[in-house]
Amino acid sequence: MIPMDMKRKPHDLQPGPVIRIYRMQQAVKRWLSKLWDKATVTNELNKESMAPTETKKSIMQSNGFSTADLTDAEKQEILDDYKLAVVSRETSYIGRKETLTGKAKFGIFGDGKELPQIAMAKYFEEGDFRSGYYRDQTFMMAIEQVTVQQFFAQLYAHADVEADPHSGGRQMNAHFSTRSLDDKGRWRDLTRMKNSSPDISPTAGQMSRLLGLAQASKVYRNHDTLLDMEKFQKFSREGREIGWGTIGDASTSEGIFWETINAAGVLQVPMVLSVWDDGFGISVPREYQTTKESISKVLAGFQRTEEEDGFEILKVKAWDYRGLLQTYKKAARIAREEHVPVLIHVQEVTQPQGHSTSGSHERYKSDERLQWEEEHCCISKMRSWLLDKGIATPEELDQLEADAKREAENGKEAAWEAYTSELKEERDMASRLLDDLIAESRHKGVLRQIQRQMKMPRLPLRKHIYSAVREACRTVRDEKLPARKKLLDWLNEHYRASRERYDTHLYSEGEQSPLHVKEVEPKYAATSKRVDGRIVLRDNFEKIFEQYPETLVFGEDTGKLGDVNKGLENMQKKFGELRVQDTGIREATILGQGIGMALRGLRPIAEVQYLDYLLYCLQVLSDDLATMRYRSAGGQKAPVIVRTRGHRLEGIWHTGSPMGLILNAIRGMHLCVPRNLTEAAGMYNTLLQGDDPALVIEPLNGYRLKERLPTNLGEFSVPLGIPEVVVEGTDITVVSYGSTFNLCAAVRPDLQEAGISVELIDVRTLLPFDREHIIIESLKKTNRILFVDEDVPGGGTAFMMNKVIEEQDGYFYLDSEPQCLTSKEHRGAYGSDGDYFSKPNRDDIFEAVYAIMSEANPGKYPPIYS
Ligand SMILES: Cc1ncc(C[n+]2csc(CCOP(=O)(O)OP(=O)(O)O)c2C)c(N)n1
Ligand SMILES: [Mg+2]
Numbered sequence: 001m002i003p004m005d006m007k008r009k010p011h012d013l014q015p016g017p018v019i020r021i022y023r024m025q026q027a028v029k030r031w032l033s034k035l036w037d038k039a040t041v042t043n044e045l046n047k048e049s050m051a052p053t054e055t056k057k058s059i060m061q062s063n064g065f066s067t068a069d070l071t072d073a074e075k076q077e078i079l080d081d082y083k084l085a086v087v088s089r090e091t092s093y094i095g096r097k098e099t100l101t102g103k104a105k106f107g108i109f110g111d112g113k114e115l116p117q118i119a120m121a122k123y124f125e126e127g128d129f130r131s132g133y134y135r136d137q138t139f140m141m142a143i144e145q146v147t148v149q150q151f152f153a154q155l156y157a158h159a160d161v162e163a164d165p166h167s168g169g170r171q172m173n174a175h176f177s178t179r180s181l182d183d184k185g186r187w188r189d190l191t192r193m194k195n196s197s198p199d200i201s202p203t204a205g206q207m208s209r210l211l212g213l214a215q216a217s218k219v220y221r222n223h224d225t226l227l228d229m230e231k232f233q234k235f236s237r238e239g240r241e242i243g244w245g246t247i248g249d250a251s252t253s254e255g256i257f258w259e260t261i262n263a264a265g266v267l268q269v270p271m272v273l274s275v276w277d278d279g280f281g282i283s284v285p286r287e288y289q290t291t292k293e294s295i296s297k298v299l300a301g302f303q304r305t306e307e308e309d310g311f312e313i314l315k316v317k318a319w320d321y322r323g324l325l326q327t328y329k330k331a332a333r334i335a336r337e338e339h340v341p342v343l344i345h346v347q348e349v350t351q352p353q354g355h356s357t358s359g360s361h362e363r364y365k366s367d368e369r370l371q372w373e374e375e376h377c378c379i380s381k382m383r384s385w386l387l388d389k390g391i392a393t394p395e396e397l398d399q400l401e402a403d404a405k406r407e408a409e410n411g412k413e414a415a416w417e418a419y420t421s422e423l424k425e426e427r428d429m430a431s432r433l434l435d436d437l438i439a440e441s442r443h444k445g446v447l448r449q450i451q452r453q454m455k456m457p458r459l460p461l462r463k464h465i466y467s468a469v470r471e472a473c474r475t476v477r478d479e480k481l482p483a484r485k486k487l488l489d490w491l492n493e494h495y496r497a498s499r500e501r502y503d504t505h506l507y508s509e510g511e512q513s514p515l516h517v518k519e520v521e522p523k524y525a526a527t528s529k530r531v532d533g534r535i536v537l538r539d540n541f542e543k544i545f546e547q548y549p550e551t552l553v554f555g556e557d558t559g560k561l562g563d564v565n566k567g568l569e570n571m572q573k574k575f576g577e578l579r580v581q582d583t584g585i586r587e588a589t590i591l592g593q594g595i596g597m598a599l600r601g602l603r604p605i606a607e608v609q610y611l612d613y614l615l616y617c618l619q620v621l622s623d624d625l626a627t628m629r630y631r632s633a634g635g636q637k638a639p640v641i642v643r644t645r646g647h648r649l650e651g652i653w654h655t656g657s658p659m660g661l662i663l664n665a666i667r668g669m670h671l672c673v674p675r676n677l678t679e680a681a682g683m684y685n686t687l688l689q690g691d692d693p694a695l696v697i698e699p700l701n702g703y704r705l706k707e708r709l710p711t712n713l714g715e716f717s718v719p720l721g722i723p724e725v726v727v728e729g730t731d732i733t734v735v736s737y738g739s740t741f742n743l744c745a746a747v748r749p750d751l752q753e754a755g756i757s758v759e760l761i762d763v764r765t766l767l768p769f770d771r772e773h774i775i776i777e778s779l780k781k782t783n784r785i786l787f788v789d790e791d792v793p794g795g796g797t798a799f800m801m802n803k804v805i806e807e808q809d810g811y812f813y814l815d816s817e818p819q820c821l822t823s824k825e826h827r828g829a830y831g832s833d834g835d836y837f838s839k840p841n842r843d844d845i846f847e848a849v850y851a852i853m854s855e856a857n858p859g860k861y862p863p864i865y866s
Pocket of ligand 1 (some may be wrong): 202
């Protein structure tokens with residue numbers, strides 16, 4: 001390994017002796033003033049001239065951009081921009097101090113990125129959506145979606161959506177989100193808001209959702225039915241909205257970045273993606289991140305030409321106020337009007353305070369780089385420029401900076417006051433209750449000590465308050481005192497309030513929750529035909545698509561072929577390519593398309609061809625989709641339906657049934673595991689009536705099995721979290737789902753013949769699981785239970801066992817040890833024999849049930865193998 005300092009190459013401008021830097025500065029200055037008179041965008045890849053764009057802001061209307069042409073209002077706007085940059089910078093400085101002095105746990109800031117974000121904000125219109133990352137505070141301030149006070153409220157983790165509307169104190173600072181939903185979980189008019197989807201911390205995690213946010217505009221522009229429907233006017237104005245992305249230079253190394261870029265180029269969606277290139281990903285410089293050390297260079301092949309679609313790729317320097325405005329103006333026009341994706345490589349970005357409060361950048365940046373950063377600070381460059389051009393005097397700028405500092409300081413003070421006063425009040429209440437308790441209790445010494453400790457921290461946290469109160473309760477547990485009762489009541493009430501702060505909005509809580517959808521059974525006529533299961537599904541999808549014009553389905557082989565199992569056969573012919581679409585092989589962005597479009601009022605069904613490939617989008621499912629509602633504290637929802645098929649096919653990568661993995665990764669989504677395609681269809685019908693995201697795993701071996709075709713297609717529904725007792729029995733309860741349920745059902749007659757009456761339960765959905773505790777009622781009757789699936793040992797069956805035995809108190813009703821029957825630990829081997837020896841088969845199921853009965857009554861059920 002080459003020592004980093006030895007290998008490190010010069011960054012944007014050659015670091016070197018002071019004199020060279022000075023000369024360069026002079027050159028830059030000369031270049032800047034040249035630019036003042038002759039507008040050029042630093043787009044070396046495309047020399048297209050700037051086309052005029054209608055904008056609301058006065059400054060963009062100044063054609064020549066010469067100081068002589070500037071009106072007073074335009075000058076004022078420039079000065080306002082400068083002031084906002086300084087407010088934001090001060091916020092960063094103060095934020096770091098607040099964190100390092102212990103008032104916040106962690107801080108990450110947008111210093112160095114102020115000017116590009118101000119430029120981006122100018123062209124960001126109502127209805128547009130941002131999908132960005134933690135550096136975007138200036139942008140959020142510029143679109144007036146975060147105030148300094150709110151920024152600090154999030155830094156302090158103020159758990160209140162009034163104080164921190166972005167996450168209600170649930171997310172680290174600088175994780176932004178606007179609130180698309182009202183307090184009942186219903187959509188607001190997003191075309192009258194400047195929108196941001198909720199940020200996540202994994203680098204590049206914002207990318208796949210960005211694709212869908214942009215694609216939604218394309219759908220709205222081209223979907224005649226939606227264009228005319230009142231209900232959809234709140235999501236789009238004829239598809240004019242842009243999906244604006246931001247990403248750090250180092251994060252472009254992530255696979256999902258490349259997948260998104262390629263997909264956006266293919267789909268030609270209105271996306272403007274800015275790369276803030278500050279040369280580092282924490283301590284790792286660009287040379288370790290990007291081929292040729294330039295993202296725009298390596299992406300050059302994506303540049304559109306006269307003949308071929310692609311991206312528009314622009315480059316601009318982060319300190320070039322004027323160049324930035326022109327670049328963003330151009331980008332917005334191209335994306336908004338032409339629906340062409342644009343990538344803006346924002347170069348020469350600095351990071352004055354280093355990556356975050358976790359460390360200092362002096363540890364990894366050379367002196368030359370640090371000096372270069374100082375000289376290229378976008379704010380000081382803008383200051384020089386303002387002076388050079390005579391837009392303001394030094395005194396005016398001093399005054400403006402002083403005002404900006406005060407503004408930032410005041411915002412911080414107000415946030416701290418609001419945050420701490422609430423806590424102090426709560427601590428004072430607890431303390432008074434402890435006073436009363438001390439007066440009555442014989443454990444005065446201990447209680448006084450508890451009270452003293454509670455009051456000790458300068459910053460009262462709820463954990464100190466509740467920990468003290470709970471310790472006091474433990475201390476006086478043997479005393480029957482009025483003050484103890486008062487304390488317990490207070491604890492109950494206030495602890496509940498804190499649960500509401502942290503434990504809400506994992507799923508939809510409003511009237512639109514799919515949990516309110518009641519069961520509607522499929523109806524059959526005497527003439528109802530028995531058809532392949534896939535026909536039930538297909539005909540039901542047709543009904544869905546007729547009923548809900550906002551539904552779309554897309555994935556690999558989804559369009560022309562109608563999915564690999566023909567569950568969507570001819571749907572593309574009937575509903576068009578816009579709604580039934582083939583995609584590239586790119587599961588993570590297929591899901592991202594779904595998330596982004598669902599955030600904008602559409603109802604996407606994202607297809608993952610086989611369950612085994614869900615892992616390619618598991619990060620997006622888990623980090624983004626499943627946490628969407630929770631992390632925005634009920635501010636946003638993305639009711640995507642992810643459709644896949646799994647279990648029981650042969651071979652290591654087609655037998656998959658990794659339920660344990662999925663269950664643990666996607667809390668916040670519903671997990672439907674139908675045993676046949678009629679059930680699956682009913683689940684889709686249910687989910688479309690609700691507003692939660694869900695994963696539906698269709699049983700792969702069911703498409704060609706015969707099922708009766710219901711007459712009420714599109715109407716029947718399967719309730720979520722309500723198992724079905726498919727066959728009643730008295731000796732033992734067998735709980736399963738999906739394909740193994742069908743195996744259990746097939747074995748049941750043999751068991752009956754052996755004198756064992758099995759009660760057979762299909763759980764239907766693993767999330768939610770048996771909301772009405774139907775399984776425990778069965779266990780009360782049979783007192784014996786076997787859980788069967790084809791996940792690994794300790795996976796889905798362990799989950800079900802935990803639910804029934806622990807949560808439903810099944811322990812009290814057992815006469816035999818509860819058991820699980822699963823696949824082997826390895827994945828399913830290929831071929832029928834591989835399957836037989838890898839997964840539970842009919843013999844295994846028979847013998848597992850029989851063994852439980854035999855152990856209980858060997859006389860009646862003599863052991864088979866001894
Ligand atoms: C998937 C993932 N890997 C690693 C990290 C830790 N991490 C947080 S920020 C960061 C550097 C990102 O650098 P860059 O994209 O250039 O953005 P910058 O912070 O420089 O603006 C890393 C490695 C993470 N958050 N997510
Ligand atoms: Mg970086």
